[in-house]
Amino acid sequence: MSETAARPVISPQGHDELLTSLDPLLREWLPRQRWFAGKGRPVTELTLDAVTRLRPDNALLHLLLRTHQPPADEGPGDCYQLLIGTTDALPPHLAPAVIGHITRGPLAGRTAYEALHDPRQTSVLLERLRLPGTFGGLRFHREPDGRIPDDLTPRPLAAEQSNSSVVYGDALIAKVFRRVLPGTNPDLELPLALAREGCDRVPAPVAWYESADGETTLGVLQPYLKGAADGFDLALKHLVEQQDFTAEARELGRATAEVHTALARALPTVTFTRAHLEQLAAAMTARLEATAHQVPALLPHLPGLRTAFEALADLAGEGRTWQAQRVHGDLHLGQCLRDPSGFWRLIDFEGEPSRPLAERRMPHPPHRDVAGMLRSFDYAARSHRPWNPAWSDACRAAYCAGYASAAGRDPRTDPVLLRAYETDKAVYEALYEARHRPDWLPVPLAALARLAEPA
Structure with missing residues (x-):
């Protein structure tokens, strides 16, 4: 040999x-x-x-x-x-x-x-x-x-x-x-x-x-999942045909929760205490500041967006903790496949490729993946004209409800943590779109304008 x-x-x-x-x-x-x-x-x-x-x-x-x-x-x-x-x-x-x-x-x-x-x-x-x-x-x-x-x-x-x-x-x-x-x-x-x-x-x-x-x-x-439908393509098809997507979103939320539960069993978990959460908020703030220098359209929203991360640091100072575990790290509709029977599967666990490998392997509260999916419903809704915010809102709510039915806890009961992760994800999207797809930049910018408003 x-x-x-x-x-x-x-x-x-x-x-x-x-x-x-x-x-x-x-x-x-x-x-x-x-x-x-x-x-x-x-x-x-x-x-x-x-x-x-x-x-x-x-x-x-x-x-x-x-x-x-x-x-x-x-x-x-x-x-x-x-x-x-x-x-x-x-x-x-x-x-x-x-x-x-x-x-x-x-x-x-x-x-x-x-x-x-x-x-x-x-x-x-x-x-x-x-x-x-x-x-x-x-x-x-x-x-x-x-x-x-x-x-x-x-x-x-x-x-x-x-x-x-x-x-x-x-x-x-x-x-x-x-x-x-x-x-x-x-x-x-x-x-x-x-x-x-x-x-x-x-x-x-x-x-x-x-x-x-x-x-x-x-x-x-x-x-290879033959005949499986890409989640983003499926969502767009429902939008074009003016069909409800909440049943699919609810089942996708359940699938996500099952994966998170299995990951928590299979791999070590940690408790995010004050030091972890303050470090997380500081890293999110630093990414926001760095992105604003490269994407000037972010500058008007900078003061409001900082409050998303300041609120997380404030909760940490009050002694709030969360369980953290391995997560998908880049979850969106395009990373989900529905087979012909209607069963959802998750793929592509590489995380955000532009981030260092050590960072992609770090534990996070499951809210990070949930925030990624909430952003993805918004992307799907804004990809279709006319924009239908009610469609996105309904899908976001159904997804969280489906997640709660399998995990036993609704991620919306942690609004400060969820807002911080969703803001951080939209900041990442803004930098990506500015570099690679400038025509798409208005999508994350619209979300950041919303997330910058007082809660």
Whole structure:
């Protein structure tokens, strides 16, 4: 096994040779990718942390590529996971996946392309996931009862966000994390814990892979929920057809509470005392101040928004405490799927990708996830014209009622904590929209105007 595993390893000298071939192409290609986090800043240097040959003759290369950009050139940079195919003759159907024609180095004369668009290449990844063990710079794992059928035809998912996904024969889906950080990714950690707790609200991991040293989660394979409807798309459909969505919102609230209850059983919980809550309020205030400097439209609402976090600090000073646990961390309608039977499931437990991994793995009161869903109902309502605030209000109320029916406590009974989390989420949304989707900025700004008003 050791001899076989050693063959895919490329020496540091080989890293330099590969970069000679790929560097000029990747500098131009990377900033155009939806998942690239360093948009708007030049790439000053590329370095390779690890390279694994998944197929002979460099036909399929797995790269952990580090980018260096100002103003923090002296820092470690961001590490990205790439699967790159190289070929002498690119089939026409892969033209959209082209990275570029290589003109220098050991790969000169070949064409480099994004391998996740090529079924031949993604079949290699699935085959590796069938075989637990180390292969080059990668380590593969499979659950004891994890079944990976033969003859599954792969296809990439068209809608890409901060990661990339490949569906295998409507049976399985592999998520390939793009910007990777040392540590266990919550999108593996939490579904594994929930599966072992017997919670069927979250698809259980079948297999996964990581760096050979075990320090960095790189991808996870889970069941594909064929025929399931995206929660946001479903909400918009109801809006367009002027249909009530409160029954679905109530069931989604119940599903959320069941997941929270299972997480609290499966993983340690803590009590947020005065020190925790004051630190939380201070962090929220700091994010608000920093965002206001980057999104000037926030400035008129700044005094009122500060009161949301001041009220939380005041409660902490009076001795108020809350139980905190692991939560989803980025819960919204698009992270929820309803299967044809009407059963809701939650997916994508990675948390907010722009935040540090250690921060995404911190415990919080469940109100953080509830606030995310309340914001999502508002997004759905404002995506439809004319805006229907009554629809959003009804869904928000139904969701909280459904949550209470399963958790035994209505999150609305903690209005100060819920307002603080909802305000913090809307601040995050304002910064995101200002950077990536300026046309959507009025949505979080309208919520922030409401949240800035006296309670």
